[in-house]
Amino acid sequence: MDRNCDNPSRSIQKPPYNSINQSFITPLGKLYLRGPVSPDQFTDWRLSSGLNCFRPAASQHRALIELAAEPDGLLFTATLANTVISYASFQKPDFPWWEKRCFPELIELGGIETDPGWRKMGVIKALLNAIFKNPGFTYFDDFIIIAIHTIHSWDIRTSNIAPWAYRRLMIDIFSKYGFETWETDDPEIREHPCNILLARPGKNICRKMIKHFEGCCMGTI
Ligand SMILES: CC(C)(COP(=O)(O)OP(=O)(O)OC[C@H]1O[C@@H](n2cnc3c(N)ncnc32)[C@H](O)[C@@H]1OP(=O)(O)O)[C@@H](O)C(=O)NCCC(=O)NCCS
Secondary structure (H helix, E strand, O other), X not given: OOHHHHOOOOOOOOOOOOXXXXXXXXOOEEEEEEEOOOHHHHHHOEEOOOOOOOOOHHHHHHHHHHHHHOOOXXXXXXXXXXXXXXXXXEEOOOOHHHHHOOOOOEEEEEEEEEOHXXXXXXXXXXXXXXXXXXXXXXHHHHOEEEEEEOHHHOOHHHHOOOHHHHHHHHHHHHHOOOOEEXXXXXXXXXXXXXXXXXXEEOOOOOHHHHHXXXXXXXXXX
């Protein structure tokens, strides 16, 4: 279906808060998977102190509250009572290459993170399943999602995973949700051979828009 190309001027709105609202059982307790979460709801929660891969947890909490308040910012969480254990965040791309080439249907998966004490229990998988493999939540079918992976954004220091293995892990995690590696001339990605651009064209994205996206990737647009 070429819906997006047939109706290019339609406005894109956020899905209702907590369109996703499920639970997930882990050996450490029952988590609630929710999203997109409102900035107020997120402010009331505590961010687990181990969620400090991108910046210290307190600053990350503030940054994610701001992101959730942005017109295009979407935050999905796994919580234990009032504590956020894991999250996935989406926003308009803020890398210089993509800021210049942004179009309404382009969105970036900015980050996924699980508290180290809860890793390898299937938490991020459960959250990504709720976002991408959920017949009741089809919002991202209308978007091309990019995920920009650079060695600087990985938890190489504490995870003990070597860069090439980390790259493989990212490809493995994301490929289950329709993300594929895309060629790009983005200098930030070309800076290191481990860096990758992953992208997931939603199923309502037409061929013309994919062509446009290819041009953006290679800098011809
Ligand atoms: C990457 C990360 C989010 C995974 O979260 P998680 O909740 O532990 O992941 P899950 O337990 O749901 O595992 C998802 C899949 O990855 C695999 N996996 C997760 N961590 C792994 C590891 N250290 N080594 C090998 N495989 C691993 C799991 O086996 C699972 O594979 P499967 O689908 O085939 O069963 C977590 O390690 C993290 O927060 N890392 C730091 C932040 C980061 O690097 N984010 C990615 C860049 S934005």
